[in-house]
Amino acid sequence: MRTIAVVNQKGGCGKTITSTNLAAFLAREQRRVLLVDMDPQGHATLGLLADTVQPSRTMYEVFLRDAGRPPTGLGDVIRVVRENLDVAPADIQLSAIPETLAGRVGREDILSDALVSVRGHYDYVVVDCPPNVGLLTFNALKACSEAIVPMDPSFFSLHGIGKLLETLDGLAKETDHHVAARVLVTLYPGRSPFVKAVVDEVRRHLAGRHFETVIRYSVKLAEAASHGVPIAHYCKDCAGFDDYQALAAEVLQQEAAAPTSERLAMAPVVTAEGVRFTIDAPHAARVQLAGDFNDWTVDGNEMEPTGGIWQKVVKLPPGRYRYRYVVDGRWQNDPLSAAAEPNPYGGDDSVLVTDVRGADDA
Numbered sequence: 001m002r003t004i005a006v007v008n009q010k011g012g013c014g015k016t017i018t019s020t021n022l023a024a025f026l027a028r029e030q031r032r033v034l035l036v037d038m039d040p041q042g043h044a045t046l047g048l049l050a051d052t053v054q055p056s057r058t059m060y061e062v063f064l065r066d067a068g069r070p071p072t073g074l075g076d077v078i079r080v081v082r083e084n085l086d087v088a089p090a091d092i093q094l095s096a097i098p099e100t101l102a103g104r105v106g107r108e109d110i111l112s113d114a115l116v117s118v119r120g121h122y123d124y125v126v127v128d129c130p131p132n133v134g135l136l137t138f139n140a141l142k143a144c145s146e147a148i149v150p151m152d153p154s155f156f157s158l159h160g161i162g163k164l165l166e167t168l169d170g171l172a173k174e175t176d177h178h179v180a181a182r183v184l185v186t187l188y189p190g191r192s193p194f195v196k197a198v199v200d201e202v203r204r205h206l207a208g209r210h211f212e213t214v215i216r217y218s219v220k221l222a223e224a225a226s227h228g229v230p231i232a233h234y235c236k237d238c239a240g241f242d243d244y245q246a247l248a249a250e251v252l253q254q255e256a257a258a259p260t261s262e263r264l265a266m267a268p269v270v271t272a273e274g275v276r277f278t279i280d281a282p283h284a285a286r287v288q289l290a291g292d293f294n295d296w297t298v299d300g301n302e303m304e305p306t307g308g309i310w311q312k313v314v315k316l317p318p319g320r321y322r323y324r325y326v327v328d329g330r331w332q333n334d335p336l337s338a339a340a341e342p343n344p345y346g347g348d349d350s351v352l353v354t355d356v357r358g359a360d361d362a
Ligand SMILES: Nc1ncnc2c1ncn2[C@@H]1O[C@H](COP(=O)(O)OP(=O)(O)O)[C@@H](O)[C@H]1O
Pocket: 010, 011, 012, 013, 014, 015, 016, 017, 018, 043, 131, 186, 187, 188, 215, 216, 217, 218, 219, 220, 221, 222, 223, 225
């Protein structure tokens, strides 16, 4: 599950437009996406749920830990927007949280803790941040391993970006939590030599910490948001559509940059943690691992998705095992395993042999 905070302490630079449209395009590419609205203005919520009844349960409740009340989980507030796209909504109540939780231990880790419960349900979590660096933004940063920093190319923006990157570096030092941040130039008016100079400056300055995609000014983006739909579902023939599609493509491309071990499906390998099973099933909603080592039990033997690769690590003593994957309810053998033998059901079981030496080495 990739976690991306869309963050900049400056208002009006395109955080919400970027969060909602990136989330929508990723969902179109068959990724399961959760958009978490962390801005008390609730613009992302309105931008996705405008024509439905406003949600009564919001992120406010997830943050509120009232004695005597059962805690509200993230799952309790999540609303389905459309296929592959859910939102955890927010409204103005959320603005009370920093004061309510002042001095409370662990208050910066609430979102991070809450996301644990949805791990495995989503490929992407995109967090829309408020226009300041307070408790809510810190929660977003601690819950995410990546950040997109939208920047409108004005004279003062560069200065703000420098401050923000310093904040991220400070967070990394203090908490050992590293956020890979990349700047995205938004609201690009084109033509003006001044703007071009600012963008060139950003690129020179940030050397690699920016997206190649530039989001142009496109009035359709604002129009779509006011109708409560992402641009992908509003207008396919405008700069806003092309640009956010390109941004999503760039984000998806980075999936390929994940560590090789997480990116590639392969025959089961013995690791220090146990035997690692992997299968490539980018469009599956659910994959389980069944074998003689778990009595061929499907329930409870869920595999975890990373990008399109599902994996599960199982502690197994050295030996010979038979196993199969269950992809959205369909049993299949491991296409990458060299060994298989027929089972009584007319299919093949994959066979895994782990030798003593392999286990000892690991
Ligand atoms: N590329 C764009 N072209 C035209 N209008 C945009 C663009 N990006 C954002 N806007 C508009 O600018 C305003 C601020 O954008 P928003 O995403 O809400 O910023 P933030 O969340 O950083 O405050 C909104 O009215 C939005 O519709």
